Amino acid sequence: MSIVVSAVVIALVAVLAVLVYVTTRNAVTTGKSVSAKDFSLLDTSLLSRNISDKPYIAAENDRLQMILDPVSLGITLVDKASGERLESVHGTEEDKLNASWKGFLGSGVSIEFFNGDSPSLERADMFNHKPEVYIENRDDGFKATIVYEKLKIALDVIAELTEDGMKVTVPADSIYEGEQYRLASVYLYPFMGATRLGEEKGYMLLPEGSGALIDLEDNKGRFRAPYSKKVYGDNIAVDREISQQYNRPNVKAPEQIIMPIFGMAHTDRKIALLGIAEEGKYNCQLLAYPNGVSTNYNWITIKYLYREDYITQVSRSSGIRAAPKEGDFRDVGVKFTVLTGEKANYSGMAEAYRNYLVDNGIIEKKNTDYNIRLDFLGAESKEWIVMKTIVPMTTISQMETMLKELMEYGVKDILPTYMGWQKGGLSLSYGDNGYKVEEKLGSLRQLDTLAKELKDQGINLMLYQDFLLANTSRNYDTQSDIVKNLSKNLAKKLTNKRLYPYYYYLTPKRSLSDARKYIEKFEGTDLKGITFGSVANTLFSYFSGGNIYSRQETKKAADTMMEGFGEFSKAMIQPFDYMWKYADYYFDIPLYASNYNYVSREIPFLPMVLKGYMPYYADYANFEPNKNSFLLKMVEYGAYPSFILTWEESSELKDTNSSDIFTSNYDDFKSMVVEYYNLLKEISDKTDGTAITRHDIIADDVVKVQYENGVEILINYSNREFEYKQDMIAPQSYKVYEVN
DSSP, X not given: OHHHHHHHHHHHHHHHHHHHHHHHHTOEEOTTOBOOEEGGGOOOTTOOOOSOSSOEEEEEOSSEEEEEETTTTEEEEEETTTOOEEESOOOOGGGOOOHXXXXXXXXXXXXXXXXXXXXXXXXXXXXXXXXXXXXXXXXXXXXXXXXXXTTXXXXXXXXXXXXXXXXXXXXXXXXXXXXXXXXEEEEESTXXXXXXXXXXXXXXXXXXXXXXXXXXXXXXXXXXXXXXXXXXXXOTTTOOOOOOOTTSOOOOOOOOBOSOEEEXXXXXXXXXXXXXXXXXXXXXXXXXXXXXXXXXXXXXXXXXXXXXXXXXXXXXXXXXXXXXXXXOBOOEEEEEEEEEGGGSSHHHHHXXXXXXXXXXXXXXXXXXXXXXXXXXXXXXXXXXXXXXXXXXXXXXXXXXXXXXXXXXXXXXXXXXXXXXXXXXXXXXXXXXXXXXXXXTTOOHHHHHHHHXXXXXXXXXXXXXXXXXXXXXXXXXXXXXXXXXXXXXXXXEEEOSOSSXXXXXXXXXXXXXXXXXXXHHHTTTSSOOEEEEOGGGTOOOOEEETTEEEOHHHHHHHHHHHHHHTTTSEEEEESOOGGGTTTOSEEESOOOSOOOOTTOOEEOOHHHHHHTTTSOBBOSOGGGOSSHHHHHHHHHHHTOBOEEXXXXXXXXXXXXXXXXXXXXXXXXXXHHHHHHHHHHHHHHHHHHTXXXXXXXXXXXXXXXXXXXXXXXXXXEEOXXXXXXXXXXXXXXXXXXXXXXX
């Protein structure tokens, strides 16, 4: 009997799986994404094949030459001044590649696809699955129409030679599909500038943390896995979050990719390549393969995603992999910038990316005046018998007392943020759009009065608000207010805390509504400073009302929100680069990478992009075990200091969702606040808001940073003295060299 029951249960689970999959795969993708065209409508009669199979010069300008191989669609970029070349197809007989990798390495363009209902990816290139290629030559490059007749997939690739490099795009309206095979992703010149083993000197640049390098050395096969990470973080619609044990220290989450860029520098040949994802950047993946991982080659690229498999739940404890029928089709493209001579390094790449951001209106010069960031935690909540009780940590009057005392100590340039000011305290208030001040902290009038007094002294009081997270103990309309993943389950942000083990995510529609209420609430007050939480560093697609909304739609909602806060001063916690044009302050800039074993060294690439254009602040100095090393990092990266402070002892937070704030009492940190304020202000006064122009590792554990105004800073992380310009720099210290 039990066998029969088990068989029935298994059958029901299977039926449910099919129903879930079919329903999801028939969902409609909204926004600027378009549907692929029916392959049966493709007309190639007006297209022409290239006359010759031999490589030829497809385009040329004063600086560069583009050579096209019409068979592989491989492109060689030639720097005319030096004669140095960047190749995009590779492979030798010595490599002993299988057919799949041989075709991939030998192709300029490749695709991945799903076969029927299978969620497993397959790959096609210019040799495997043998496409027909039609090339239209243009003045600045070419357009190639690639037709996989057997797969019933076709697309256009447009390559354009520019003054500083090359741009490659795939227009969304050029994509055709049949029924059996569905396009999942596309690679556009993934091996441009690749190298073999340790045959060349140089490195790959990862936008990991603030920046990381992978040296182009022979790894002797010691690495087995590639670097693979989504640009702008994981997508909660398809990616699963890993849970940990309650109230145990969190394993630090890997850093997110904040910028859609990558780089390859050939330092021995003094030529480098900066890749920038342009169109389609909101749903793409960065890949970096050191030699030894699958092949003998070092290569780095961005893969553009149209469809992704995901886990769809069929019961409370099990799920199956599935892929939606509809794809997120939009224009995708990559810009390659060629750098030569003294610019062919990561400093030159940072300058090139900053110029790109300025030229495209993504960043503009902000007020970079020095401030010390002081966050004050107002209140939290904890469980008391069967109720939630408030844990007041810093009242409004106590915050005022601390600020006044610090000003008496000479700390006058302050950027304060008041967190947990809302009714219920920090964690319980997520999802509450009443915006009432917690009565145990004071009143709105009292808070506004303090904001006005501080404003008169040149200090802008910021209020922390997260418009994305929702506390699960509140009531919501889950059909319209709460984000669902593609499995139609409520998406959750895990906290590793027992009181509130996870939060929900509010839909962009609900977030925008809450933001408008916030703006109305503080109309006519002096509370016009806001520190944004998750909305600046979280990007997702989601399912709602029978539709699948793309990451680009979520980004557009964030744009609308920020435009509504036009007159507010805006601080953001680790904002993605598309948010920088709205941000006045960048909080928690990463000072470290994720410590992957193939990372050779960390570099301040992100600070080199931002310095002189936006003030940025390190994470809280409270929690750093090696405070001197952390201080040296702030000096090297040009970051301003941050502290989180409370009036009460942090032990009061033991049973709250802020229990990881384990040391914050003002009396314990006020002398350190004064010390850091003075040390870093002195350096800031000398660099005078200018950009970092160069960063060099001049010896083991010794770096030099150069600023636009000529100031140099030598940082010695080592345990020995280091001689520089006839000075002996003490171990674990720094020295500033001013302009004469």
